[in-house]
Amino acid sequence: MTNLSSRRHHHGSRMPPATLIGESLRRLHPRSLARNPVMAVVAIGTLVCLLYTLLSFIDGDGQTAFTLIVSLILLATLLFANAAEAVAEARGKAHAGSLRATRGELRARRLIAGVEEDIDAGQLRRGDRVRVAAGELIPADGEIVEGAGSINESAVTGESAPVLREAGTDNSGVSAGTKLLSDDIVVEVSVDPGESLLDQMIALVEGASRQKTPSELALSVLLATLTLIFVIVVVSLVPMAHFTGASTSIVMLVALLVCLIPTTIGGLLPAIGIAGMERAMRANLVARSGKAVEIAGSIDTLLLDKTGTITLGDRRATEFAPCPGIDRTRLRDIAALCSLADPTPEGRSIVALARELGAHPQAPEQAEVVAFSAATRVSGLDFSDGRQWRKGAPNAIAAMVQQQGGRLPPDFDGLVERISRDGATPLAVAEGSVLLGVIALSDVIKQGIAERFAQLREVGVRTVMVTGDNPITAAAIAAEAGVDDYIAEATPERKLELIRSEQAGGRLVAMMGDGTNDAPALAQADLGLAMNSGTQAAREAANMVDLDSDPGKLLNAVEIGKQLLITRGALTTFSLANDIAKYFAILPAIFAAGIPALAALDVLDLHSPRSAVLSAVIFNALVIPALIPFALRGVRFRAVSASAMLRRNLLLYGLGGVLLPFPAIKAIDLVVGLFF
């Protein structure tokens, strides 16, 4: 697989400053402010301060400069929050936009009653059939219904090696904008205009139309509540102060309010959500909704296909094990000859191993190739003289041998079992009624996969390997790869059953699939990840699609989901913890005139009341741009236990959030104090 993070050429693209400012200003529109109650309160506060600036200017009371500066800082707070969202959105759109650009103006040859009609691809509707010839671009997302062809998907995945897509298989899905390299195919369009994967990707990162994820929604409720509490706190302060005889300044109270409400997280929350989607997209994962990305973080059980995830896609022959009395070279040669016509990687690896061991196989002339079929589970050669060479599943070969009057060697079962126990797949070879021996096909476990499972175990995720292998082979591979559990001889029904039973135990389950018969399980799983190469049914049942069709992607999805949630939690904690220091800066300043004794609370020894208030609001505003890179990048994910992670994040963002503002506000005050 290619390196995900370095592939995207537009990664890290920068917005021109003028565009950024324009975008930030445009989002001051009341309609977009209304989406975010925290920032709406800041906006109202800004207007109040501007009004007081005007009044003060008319009165000429000497407060104008101070009031104006407070207003401008509050305005800057708003703009910083808008800029955060704009930057995140621009990055997300840049990705989707570059995909759209490569797609260009697509044309389609729509088939109506066998007649071709040349139309704009934008007019295609779900169910339409289009013909695509070699060298043409696929006009819409869909499924091959006729023919097969090799396709360059680099426009979508960034991977330029061509892939085979074929009608009627589990690899029949094609995406708009990819290029057909060979052959002639007919594609059935699966989406209406505006519903393609690309459109979905764009919707996830577009601030105005973006749907909030469930935990983002709950967090927004909490932030709105906190904002309301601080409005009550500050508004009730007016009559209370009046009662005690202390005068208050409305501008200072607005400054206090803006400092107390959670502007940091309120301003960065949309950016965090968009950046989370963008991170998923950069990993070539397209979520049908933001919810899917979030759920990925809470997954308890991962159902992983053995092939492609745990082992390299192909098994390789590693041993020729003859039955007693059979010459090893005879087994080697016949196995190699039987495999010459076998185009599968397994077949090629048998030939390769035989060559390595000294064989020089030449295709026999008077022989007819018997292709592998799922019904017989054997393949081989039929010679004109009636000889039959076969290789295939041990029990199928054994049955064939017995049927032809042959006898099984006494330790054949032991041989098969020994190979299975080593984690290899046994393939028996027979010549007519004589059983020659067994070929061992071994799985090659991916490098580093065991460490990755250990990390997942550390964060509490259970891994279950799913394989069609027999139980003995499966157990050996499971042990070597370090998964927590496995299901052998898996069928789609057994997968579905397992998902249901895990869910009944309260666990959230993720799985990946590509075939039509995976569709029910993909729909049942809490996170169903379909390969983009998969069938239309699989892609529709899933709530996330992997453009790379890489079975290992589930692990990325879990990390991206966790990162998104941790970033939200960390910044909320930080934002609230900051309030303590702000109280110590502002409260003595507000009542400095009315209750001079409160100066004892001014632990920072700030220069003057005005300087104290300005320093606090400046700090409050600057925190937002300072944390934008953090919000976009996300908290670094670490594979540690929940308790260790909580301890670390509490110390960093909780305690850090309490302490950091004290020196920061003091430092700002040293500068501001020169003027106020």
Added chain:
Amino acid sequence: MTIILLIYVLLAVLAVPLGLYMGRALDSRHTSRFDRFFAPLESGLMRLAGIDAQASMSWSSYALALIKLNLLLILLAWLVFMAQGVLPLNPDRIAGMNWSTALHTAVSFVTNTDQQHYSGQAQLSYLSQTLAIVTLQFLSPATGLAVLLAIARTLLRRGDGTTAGNSSGQHGVGNYYVDLVRIVIRVLLPLSLVVALLLVWQGVPASWQGAQSVTMLDGGTTQIIPRGPVAPMVAIKQLGTNGGGWYGPNSSVPLENPDLLSNVIETLAIMLIPVASLVAVGVISGRRRLMIGIGAVMVALSLISTTLVMVSERGPNSALQGVAIAGSHNMEGKELRFGSDLSALWGSWTTQTSNGSVNAMHDSFNPLGGMTLLMDMFVNVAFGGVGVGLIGYLLYLMLAAFMGSLMIGRAPELFGKPLETREIRWISLAILAQPLLILGLSAITVSFPSLTGNSNPGFHGLSQVLYEYTSAFANNGSGFEGLADASTWWNLTCVVALLIGRFLPMLVPLAVAGWLAGKRTAPAGRGSLALDSGPFLALSVGTIVIVNLLGFMPALVLGPIAEQLTAG
């Protein structure tokens, strides 16, 4: 100092066995050996009331039954207080109460607050004191404990987390009436009997005769000494975190609290059931480690508050700074027979638990001592009121679980059950209600000084108003006094604070427990939030501190802090 620690130790020694007993005797899902003794009486009562004791209620029917009974009790008590002048058991010929004070009194006692805008011995007949007041002093703590039991059986319950669904498809949380009767008969009545007898032994009156006229030592003057069945009432007043005493000055009066021993007994009785409830919930839910963790947090909060008040009251009276008579300890408003430490201990315990009985004038505490009492009531979960203390803690726990889940990268969950927007919306409302009512009502009240009838202007006057509404919302009942609080304004605004402060923080966790019961439960593992782990307990403390500090710091700065800093 030593005696304070001794009382803390004695409390633990008494509360743990009581909690173990409560856990077994109150767990309606299993039969226990105590059933043989109590069951006949209970089932007789149930039959008499026509209640099907077997039916398990959904959370909403449980809440509805609770609200209906409480409304009925308010109505009955209200009528009794207004009509007491013409009703029997009134040897001192006390007249009926005015409607608003009567309503406030009825609500105040039904909500386990016992805030008194009247003076008991002078304004209530024996019928009102016993039939109305004492009945409510039994039923209101029983209601709080009943809701806690319902939550312990569902939300807190370890294991599959599901309980049998009832006919409406909702998950059963138990039967309100069964819980109520069991709590009264198995816990409150026997304990009250013991404490009442101990108090009678120490000289607290227990009599149905009217006030006694006594000729004083100088031979010339006579004094009317009011009496009545005082000891039994004081017992349940202390045990049930009620706080409303027979006499106006509460347990500072020698007749209600004669000596050191009675003071220790009454002090212990304040904390006994709140602490034992934690043990009982540990037994019923099977979450012993969590309850030990929560208990540790509560003990820490309690010790910090008690220490602060003690230190504050060991200093000279701040109002008398520079005056020769100031003395070393602040003894103004305190009983000489108790001294400053035992007054400080009572004061902090009574505010930590929402009890509200007093053995000294809280108004006369030094500003920082008084502020600590206020903060105790904001927090209100350092063991807290009977039942409701732990329920209130759960509200903070839910918020902490929300934040904690996010910080470990999981969608918010509590005990493995998803916390979604509906739950967060209601939890937020319960959290919002406190500053809204306390600060909002205080702000309105100080805006119209004619309403307040303050005895003090300025910072202390603000503290008094703040204390009154805080006490109402926290269902505490103690007062800074100094307010003409029997006015219609005070009575009605306090009624609002009392009702919302009682039922919202109590029923929201019950509703959440009911909603979560129907959801999936993720098994606990390395990747899930361990609510009994050190980091999470720290997060819970942080949540409690942040929510209360951020909400009330400005008001405290204008009240007690300004008063302290400007003194002298």
